[in-house]
Amino acid sequence: MDKTNKITDLTYISLAAVLIAACSWISVPLTVPFTLQTFAVFCVLELLGGKRGTAAIGLYILLGAVGVPVFAGFTGGVGRLLGTTGGYIIGFVFTGLLYWLGEAVFGEAFSNRSKAGFALRIASLVLGLAVCYAFGTAWFMFVYARQTGAIALGTALSWCVLPFIVPDLIKLGLAVVIAARLRRIIHLR
Numbered sequence: 001m002d003k004t005n006k007i008t009d010l011t012y013i014s015l016a017a018v019l020i021a022a023c024s025w026i027s028v029p030l031t032v033p034f035t036l037q038t039f040a041v042f043c044v045l046e047l048l049g050g051k052r053g054t055a056a057i058g059l060y061i062l063l064g065a066v067g068v069p070v071f072a073g074f075t076g077g078v079g080r081l082l083g084t085t086g087g088y089i090i091g092f093v094f095t096g097l098l099y100w101l102g103e104a105v106f107g108e109a110f111s112n113r114s115k116a117g118f119a120l121r122i123a124s125l126v127l128g129l130a131v132c133y134a135f136g137t138a139w140f141m142f143v144y145a146r147q148t149g150a151i152a153l154g155t156a157l158s159w160c161v162l163p164f165i166v167p168d169l170i171k172l173g174l175a176v177v178i179a180a181r182l183r184r185i186i187h188l189r
Helices: 003-025 037-065 078-082 086-106 115-147 153-160 162-185
Strands: none
Touching (some): 003 037, 037 115, 078 086, 086 115, 115 153, 115 162
16 A cells, blocks of 8 residues: 555544544434434445444544543543443444454455445444444443442343434434445545
8 A cells, every 4th residue: 555545544534533523512302312423433434444434433432532522512531431321432343343344254245336235234334233232231231330230231221222223223324325425426445
């Protein structure tokens, strides 16, 4: 890889981390408010692919860990990552890694813009979201138990996962559609 490609990759990764941060600041006030953070994660992976997308997610988390206010509510710091919802933020890395694994395993079929490639990418994102939920919920239960007391898995799921499934799937669908349109304009990959 030449120097120009490395600089281009670093630029895309940095811009994608900024996109994730900006979307984490946008809160949709419903009964259970949610941010557009997961939308940005899905969009970044679809636009940049697994390797650069995972790097962007990692950069976003690193920025937040050192105190840059990139997380929801303009917050940052290690304390946020070690708090009850930190596992969901860290879980985005697993979403990226699973997407990257899908690219590695399925190769051209994954990147292909055919129906099969589309189905593989969607399945990878849904599986990544499920792993993010699982990791985040386990983390939530551990931290919550240490701070307040143990809770049942069903309670944790009803607080942390069930209210977000439909909005997250809608965000996933929108991200895939928007990324496909953006790819026609911006030649990424």
